[in-house]
Amino acid sequence: MTKIFINPKKLYQSGRAYSRGIKVNIGNSEMLFIAGQIAKNEKGEVVGKGDIAKQTEYVFEKIVSILSEAGMDLNDLVKINIYVVDMSEFEKVSTVRDRYLKESKPASTAIEISRTTNLDCIVEIDATAIKKIN
Secondary structure, three states, rough: OHHHHHHHOOOOOOOOOOOEEEEEOOOOEEEEEEEEEEEEEEOEEEOOOOHHHHHHHHHHHHHHHHHOOOOOOOOHHOOOOOOOOHEEEEEEEHHHHHHOOOOOEEEEEEOOOOOOOOOOOOOOEEEEEEEEEO
């Protein structure tokens, strides 16, 4: 199995030992595992501090960027996990999710957590995508 590391240059580079995404060949398809994404811009600054809808939009744009770098798009998503620090805010997250995923409709899980790796980031999303190759 060959692993292809997906790390779009326009996204924040933490210098840590992980990749934004890992693409692997699974027979006649490719599978992409997207690491949990939070609302930090390319400079490492938090986007939309205190606004879960803005943070969710930013995270989805990061996911779009990672998918694109891997030769995929939102329609290739099969599973997403959404982690929020306050489940009472989930309706705002759901509204953004529905706008981005109205066509692809991947399986989705929502979980309340105590915090992300940055106290000002109040939502984190990871995802899995699969695309058939010729």
